[in-house]
Amino acid sequence: MIALLGYLGVLLGLVSASTLAYTGVRAVRRGGRVDESVRWSVTGLALGAIVAFAALELGVLTHDFSIAYIARNTATTTPFVFLLASGWAALEGSIVLWGLMLAGFTWVLAGKVRGDDRLGVGALAVMGAVAVFWFGMMASVANPFAICTEVIGGTCSATSWFPIGNAVAPLEGLGPNPLLQNHILMAIHPPMLYLGYVGFTVPFAFAISALAQGVQGKAWLVRTHRWSLIAWLFLTAGIILGGWWSYEVLGWGGYWAWDPVENAAFLPWLIGTAFIHSAIVQERRGMLQAWNFVLVIATFALTILGTFLTRSGVIASVHSFSQSLVGPALLAFLVVVLVSSLALFAARIHLVASSPRLDSVVSREGFFLVNNLILTLFAFTVLLGTLYPLIIDALSGREVSIGRPFFDKVTIPLAFALLLAVGVGSIAPWRVAKPQILWQRTRGGVATGLAAAAFAVVVGVSSIPVLGVIALAGFVIGTIVGFFLRQAGARRAAGAGLREASWTVFRNDLGYWGGQISHIGLALLAVAIATSSALAVRGQLQLAVGDSGVVGGYCVRYDGTFQEVTPNRIVDGSTMTLLRDDCSTFVAELAPRVNRYRGASQAIASPAVHTGIVEDVYLSIAGGSSETIALDVFVFPLQWLVWVAGGIMILGGFVALGRKLRRRDTLPATPPEPEESRV
């Protein structure tokens, strides 16, 4: 019953998505008036998505194991939060959530399309076309409502794709993947990522609408500015939460491994970030029109590629949870998106190819270009490294592995260049930056950077690369803060109080200062990544109960063991006391565990982390016998700053959402040079 209801929801979504694509295009042809049929299609899409999602959640929460997805991915013993998350944690459910978000974005977008709006209606039609693919997946290769028709050995051994007929239900489900029920973050991180992924559909839809109708100018950019920023916010949050989850759950002592699936989320982030920056250049100076189309198409394509890499199992990764026909379907969709978008772009290139030229590379827009160059190169390198084993295998049949050593080597120099460009570019004037002005605005940053590096030397840092990152980050932060104080100071000179002056400067350009807050977050993140990786101390202790051992300035004492048995898992924990290296000054009690889940052979080490002001101490059980325990001990300086800096980047994005949009060209446009200008 639930299965049939849910499947009908999927079908309603599919039909509505198709009519939205059709009626949307028809409305464009008729001049852009949003008619009733478009509105009904949007309503149907939203309703279908809600019914499908609600039915799946209802089935999950009521343990309806006659639905194969629910029998495979949940159990009666699964705790409530993870049960709720099971509705979207596995393959088919994740596509239902995706469809719900896409329908939600389409609904909100439709509310903003009124009267004669060809660009907006066209975008709705594109949203409909994209939704046809996702709901088509749900109705076919990734049907979450397939019912169980035969049970052998307590598990569902045969399924019927269409949910009508005699359903049988196993008595108990298999339960979620252990990795997915180990930490609350796993219920939050994927939806955040999806919101980011799906959010970039809206700018893509507007870009395609503008290209298809030959609408020139920046209207599509202005209308999608907030959408892009919101998508970026969610994607950023999703990536940072993913890193945090990895750190808290996986027990290997890291948060980023350049794993193909991590890269898959990072790629749209890089290009999406480049797009947000280059969109500003077009809004302000009318430059980069063609490039913006390329970036937004690339961002959207990379979200599909990311999903493909995650869900197809084509690249071995700890994240690839499943294999099915979904992979080929996603690949086909990616090819269709790329070929049709780029063909459309090529057909319209004459409309976008003329744009004003750069007066000087040393200018705000020049640094935006440098930023775009670095981010694109960054993304290209990560993409190449991720796909390289596949490419080489296809070309020569040889096996090649690409991992952290490669990615570190290529991305660290790019990250240094990016930080430098962020520092100078943030404060460079538009058009042409005179050296004298640049010096006035950056000299505070130079002094701050050097002072920060000197401070780091005094507290004991000797690593030259780490000092370099600290100096650059100090330069970025000092430059931005100095620029702010300079402007607030000018207001104070005009008679305002300090608080009033600062607030006025800040409020008058929320977009700019929001961006600068994100840049400060980025600089702090760079410091945190550098210290927590380059200055980390790693050790392993073999301890018997009562013994203690010293690693990296800390003494760890093994006090004993405990066991917790809950319906879904058995926890074998060890109680440890963390002391200073004199082995007498108490720091913290810690309890690293090993979790064994019902129905899963794999045991999962659950680390225990003590976060201090300066550094994290991370204990993870690596093994052991009846007498002794093997304990990995890691010390990560400034690890907490990784998460805080990520939060600051997100905060900056929120502030920038308050930005007043420039719908007109406020800067005098330079005379165009159509005969020469190419992008």
Next chain:
Amino acid sequence: MSERTRNLIVGAVSVAALVVIVAGLAGRSGPTDPTPQERAYQLEIRLKCPFCVGESLADSQSGVARDLRVLIERRIAEGATDQEIIDEFVANYGESILLDPGGKRWGIALWALPVLLGAVGVYAVVRLRRPAGVPVDSEAGSR
């Protein structure tokens, strides 16, 4: 505050900071030899864990990785150089044990393509620039 005063302050702070940095670093004994654990870790992040999915020897918690980590530490204790240990792994497991194929054969394109794209990008940015001082040049030409 005049421009001159500001520049002086910045200069003084910068010089003082540089003195602290140079003195601080010079006062420390030069780069000490890495501990055996540190050497082992640096090797482990360069090697793929065989039979694992996309994890390095350093990151993997599988039994195989654990055994191989012990093996690396033993070889270091026996006095093997880093290169000898890497070569032994390549001999046993093939080139695909390396997580960075380096500059050999198939590794070349991996490094060359990003460099090439970077060059194209720099060229594009420079091309997009309005030729500096065109009016001045044409004046000079007319003279």
